[in-house]
Amino acid sequence: MAGSALAVEPVRVGSKAFTESVILGELATQLCNNAGVTTIHRSQLGGTRILWDALLAGQIDIYPEYTGTIIQELIPGTPQNTPAIKAALQQRGIGMTRPLGFNDTYALGVPEALARQLNLHSISDLRGQPRLRFGFSNEFLNRKDGWPVVQTIYALPQTNVTGLDHDLAYRAVSSGSIDVIDLYSTDAEIDFYHLRVLDDDRHVFPAYEAVYLYRLDLRDRAPAVIKAIARLEGAIDAPHMIEMNASSKLQKVPEAKVASQFLAEQLHVKTTPQVDGMTAQLLLRTREHLLLVGISLAGSIILAIPLGVFAFLWPRVGQIILAVVAVIYTIPSLALLVFMIPLLGIGTLPAIIALFLYGLLPIVRNTHAGLSGIAPSLRESAIVLGLSPSARLLKIELPLASPSILAGIKTTAVINVGMATIGALIGAGGYGQPILTGIRLADNRLILLGAIPAAVLALVVQGGFGLLEKWVVPRGLRIKSRG
Amino acid sequence: MFRIDSVSKSYADEPALDGVSLTIAPGETTVLIGPSGSGKSTLFGLLTGLLKPDAGIVYFCERDISRGSLRELRQRIGYVIQDGGLFPHLTGRANVSLMATCLRWPKSNIESRIDELLELTRLSAQVLDRYPAEMSGGQRQRVALVRALMLEADVLLLDEPLGALDPIVRAELQQELAKIFRRLRKTVVLITHDLGEAAFFADRIVLLRHGRVVQTGSIDDLLGSPADDFVRQFVHAQQMTGVRS
Numbered sequence: 001m002a003g004s005a006l007a008v009e010p011v012r013v014g015s016k017a018f019t020e021s022v023i024l025g026e027l028a029t030q031l032c033n034n035a036g037v038t039t040i041h042r043s044q045l046g047g048t049r050i051l052w053d054a055l056l057a058g059q060i061d062i063y064p065e066y067t068g069t070i071i072q073e074l075i076p077g078t079p080q081n082t083p084a085i086k087a088a089l090q091q092r093g094i095g096m097t098r099p100l101g102f103n104d105t106y107a108l109g110v111p112e113a114l115a116r117q118l119n120l121h122s123i124s125d126l127r128g129q130p131r132l133r134f135g136f137s138n139e140f141l142n143r144k145d146g147w148p149v150v151q152t153i154y155a156l157p158q159t160n161v162t163g164l165d166h167d168l169a170y171r172a173v174s175s176g177s178i179d180v181i182d183l184y185s186t187d188a189e190i191d192f193y194h195l196r197v198l199d200d201d202r203h204v205f206p207a208y209e210a211v212y213l214y215r216l217d218l219r220d221r222a223p224a225v226i227k228a229i230a231r232l233e234g235a236i237d238a239p240h241m242i243e244m245n246a247s248s249k250l251q252k253v254p255e256a257k258v259a260s261q262f263l264a265e266q267l268h269v270k271t272t273p274q275v276d277g278m279t280a281q282l283l284l285r286t287r288e289h290l291l292l293v294g295i296s297l298a299g300s301i302i303l304a305i306p307l308g309v310f311a312f313l314w315p316r317v318g319q320i321i322l323a324v325v326a327v328i329y330t331i332p333s334l335a336l337l338v339f340m341i342p343l344l345g346i347g348t349l350p351a352i353i354a355l356f357l358y359g360l361l362p363i364v365r366n367t368h369a370g371l372s373g374i375a376p377s378l379r380e381s382a383i384v385l386g387l388s389p390s391a392r393l394l395k396i397e398l399p400l401a402s403p404s405i406l407a408g409i410k411t412t413a414v415i416n417v418g419m420a421t422i423g424a425l426i427g428a429g430g431y432g433q434p435i436l437t438g439i440r441l442a443d444n445r446l447i448l449l450g451a452i453p454a455a456v457l458a459l460v461v462q463g464g465f466g467l468l469e470k471w472v473v474p475r476g477l478r479i480k481s482r483g
Numbered sequence: 484m485f486r487i488d489s490v491s492k493s494y495a496d497e498p499a500l501d502g503v504s505l506t507i508a509p510g511e512t513t514v515l516i517g518p519s520g521s522g523k524s525t526l527f528g529l530l531t532g533l534l535k536p537d538a539g540i541v542y543f544c545e546r547d548i549s550r551g552s553l554r555e556l557r558q559r560i561g562y563v564i565q566d567g568g569l570f571p572h573l574t575g576r577a578n579v580s581l582m583a584t585c586l587r588w589p590k591s592n593i594e595s596r597i598d599e600l601l602e603l604t605r606l607s608a609q610v611l612d613r614y615p616a617e618m619s620g621g622q623r624q625r626v627a628l629v630r631a632l633m634l635e636a637d638v639l640l641l642d643e644p645l646g647a648l649d650p651i652v653r654a655e656l657q658q659e660l661a662k663i664f665r666r667l668r669k670t671v672v673l674i675t676h677d678l679g680e681a682a683f684f685a686d687r688i689v690l691l692r693h694g695r696v697v698q699t700g701s702i703d704d705l706l707g708s709p710a711d712d713f714v715r716q717f718v719h720a721q722q723m724t725g726v727r728s
Contacts, residue, residue, distance in 0.1 A: 381568035384531045384640075385630075386557035391585050399572045474572035476614035 010038040011218070011225050014051050014060035014346075017044040017425070018440055019249050020104065020186060020210075020241065024064035026259035027236075028212060028229050030271040032062075034263075035228040043255070044436050045346060046425035048073055049338055054426075056092060059345035061215050061222075062229065066104060068208035070096075080206070095216045095226070098233040099209035102241045106140060106205045107185040108150075109195035114179060122199035123154050126180065130157040135178035137166040145206060146182070153204050167442075186238055188245035210236070231267055240266070249441055278449065281434065286453060288348075288429035292420040293457075296352045297413050300359030304412075305405065307360070308367025309393065322365065329361040333422045341426070351428035355419055359412040366408025370401025403473050410465040417458045421450065431457075484509040484638055484670045485530060490539030491694075492525055499525040501694040502539070509637075512664055512671040514681040517691035518717070523674045526691075527642055530672065532556060558582065561631030561639045565646045567615070567623040575611035575618065575626045583633055600629040603663060621652040628663070639664075641673045645680065657683060678702075678721035690714060 011032055015025030022043050032039035042060060045051055052074050054060045067085065071078050075088045089096050110120055118129055126132065140146040141163045150156065164172065169181040174193045183190060185197055212229050219226060244262055247253045256273035263269040276284070307325070311318030333354060340350040374397060382396045398405075424432030431450040438446030470478075485507040492500045500522045507513050515523045528534035529541050532553040541548050548556055562568070569578050576597070583593045601608060604625045615623055624644055631639060644660070645653045661684060664671050675681050681688050682702040690697045690705065698710040709715040 377564055377566070377568050378570060380531075380533055381562065381564065382570070383533060384557050384560065384562040385582050386554050386560075386634075387582065387585060388554065395581065395585075396570055400570070402572075476570075476572045476574065476616060479614060479616045 009221075010040050011062070011222050012060045013039060013041045014045050014054060014063035014427075015041065015043050016048065016051055016063075017046055017436055019188070019255070020245055021064055022255045022440075023244050023248060023259055024100070024210065024212075026255045026273075027232060027263065028062055028064070030256070030259055030263060030273065031228040031231060031267075031269065032222075032225045034269055034271050035224045037222045037225050037228070039225070042346070042427040044424070044433075044440065045427050046334070046337075050341060050346070050426060053338065053341040054346045055094065055213060055215065057342055057345050058215065058217075059341070059347070061218055062212055062225070064100075064210060065213045066208040066210055067099070068105065068206045070213075071206070089213065090216070093216050095214050095218075097212045097214070097229055099211055100232050101210075101234045101236045102186055102238040103207055103209050104184055104186045104241070105200075105208040106146065107183055107200065108180055108198045109173070109183045109190060110180050110198060111173060111176075112194040112196050115196040115198075120196065120198060122201040123150065123156075123204075124201050125198070126156055126158070127154060130159075132158055132160075132179040133177075134158055134161040134180045135164050135169050135172055136161065136182045137169060138163045140182040145204075150204055153202050186241040186245060188242060188249040190242055191246055192250055210241075231269075235266060236262075252441065252443060282449065282453065285429060285431050285433055285450065286457075288423075288433075289417075289420055289431050289454070289457065291348065292351055292355060292423050292428060292430050293413070293416045293461075296355035296359055296420075297409070297416055299352070299356040300363055300412055301409055303356075304360045304363035304408075305367050308364045308405070309371065309398075311364065311368045312371040318368065322368065325360045325364050328357050333358070333419065334425065337422070337426050346426040346428075348423075348428045350426055351420070351423035351430075355416050355423075358419060359416055362411040362415070363405070363408040366404045366411070367401065370404025370408075371397055373404065374400050399474050400477070403469070403477060406465065406469055406472055410462070413461045413465065414458050417454060417461055421454060484544065485672075486542040486545070487526075487529070488540045488542065490529060490536045490541060492529065492534060492537050498694050500529070500536075503691075503694070503696055504539075505689060505696060505699075507670065507672060508687075509670050510668055511686040512673065512684050514685035514688050515672065515674045515691060516676060516678060516681045516688055517697075519676065520693075521691040522694040523676075523691055524642065525694075527640060527672075527674060530640060531560060531562060558586075558634055559637045561628075561634075561636035563624070563627045563631050563639070563641045563644050565643045566620075567627035569615040569623055569627055569630070571615050574614055575622075578615070578626060579611065579630045579633055581630075586634075596633060597629070600632055603632075603666070604629055605659065619652075620648045621656055624648065624656060628660075632667075636669070638670045638672065641671065643674055643676070646675075660684070678718065690717065692717075 013025050013029045013032070015021040025041050025043055029039050029041040045054065048069055051060070051063045055063060070085055071080055078085055078088045086096055108123055120126065136147055147161070162178070170189045170193050172178045173181050173195070183195070190197060214226065214229070240262065244258050248255050248258050254273070254275045256275050260271045260273040263271055307321050311321045336354050336357070337350060340353060344350040344353060378396070378400065382392045387396065420430050421432030421435055423430045424436045431454040433450065434446045435450035438444065438450065487503055487505040489502050489504050490500055491498065491502055503526070515526060517523055525534065529536055532548055535549065543556055573581065579597060580593050583596070606622070606625045606629065610618060610622050611626065618626065645656055648656065657680065664684070673684055685702065687699060688702060688705060689699050692713055698705060698714050705714060705718055709718060
């Protein structure tokens, strides 16, 4: 994590939550460090929207992007030529490198053996093979720039077209149950399954040239960085990218090592990749996770109990409070995180705030329910005894409601332990980090490295609250009446 | 002590008290009796200020209780309800000393006052260290009485104080309560639905029905010169169940 006592803030490279992006992020990070600028890599920060917002907000300085994505999603309506894209980016304080040398666009793939047999090189060659069976991802099948336009422009006669999951498509084509699939042109699986990528000779698919986007203020802050990443312009061709994707995804080589190897072989740059051991990683993730859960839970408790009391004392305002915390609870976590990037950026703080907000509902509701559930005879006894309203609340009502309040806190704590794993999407670390990496690499061991400690922590929290109950809930409320 | 002046109170258009006027004399034991729904508990609610009258005024020591501090009034009232109303999260001792502690009585005063009241109610000090859930029904009522008397209240309001007890404990506690009332010479207002109990305690019985006072007087008045057929029937029905021996 950042925060070392440097005079200058380190440069921060971001990457999206898929292997190619992480490798590109790692390449930039290592090159910048090699150029003498302290640079950290906030890897797999989630999707395009999070990275772009974080770049605009100055939470990261550099991240790898694709020209097609810039035109289609980031600045819609930009003409498809480099000067126009550059100008549009510049208005937002963002610069763009020249293309890195490969185009990660949609493509069609055919098993190498079949391609040789039928002499298939380009998509046009498919026109003469009406009996081929096509299997496409559902997204490709329905996108305007997907199958519909391919079919029209190439005038393809095939009728046997099925929609299926992208990962399953590779298996289906390798087992011979389909013949042609859609793919991303740098997918690691292309080599693994011996597929031939057909040439898009009519240029139907838009270009998805890989580039780096960076904040223009780097020119003043760290000009060496821009020079360093410029070394990657035109340096990575499609076969090399496929090879790097494959060694990370299929041979499970850590991205840092993959990147370092590429830099040594292609650019003759020596870097030392940082790869954490399992124990070190587990300790780091545990610390991060506890930080997320602990601080957010403390915040929830401090705000939610008074809110619950308030809702109980003033029922009309109370209805609004209960409704608001319930609505907050229903906001999808990813949406909440994205909303917060412009305000709080990425990292630990927005994750803690999100968890804190989600944690309010169970505690507010249980505090309110606990207070409302006090027997009227006890409430009246306290009033008639002559106690002041504050003494009634502190000495009678809150202690009587304590089992319910504690149950609410326990619910929040257990939910938080699970929910905190999404913190990894915006760079807050925690057990979500190995889970996210594991999902990306289809590596069950990594997923378990995050999932098991999270489950254990949830159990520990559950058990801990059992003990806490003995201490917090007055003994008189825990014994059974003699009648 | 209390003067209730043409007080009415209704819940959702259902009258619970309908123009009741009543004076509760100091030093006397007044028993409110009547079938359920007759307005006994509503009357208690008005005396303690838990309820506000729709019409009429409740005076305590000739002061309108709707003006001035209810909290001060309540500290002069001792209140015991059917199951005692003890706070389950506090020991007997904490229940009893709660209010005195809030008023910052010196510890030694609290201790000596508790000792006095333990003696009066013939309760052992050990019982006070238990939680309400660990006490018997009779013990709970005694502890509740100690709590009610702690601040030297001028008036004791008891809402069916023996209602939840089994017959043997009930008879025993009835005797003791009567002794305590005689010793303290305090103003006592007691709610019951049992004529026998009313006769046992009362200097004066107030018979209520449908939110109105039907008859006031001693038990002999009620038996000897019932005000109307309802009083005759009520007395008769209670005698038939054999509660009054």
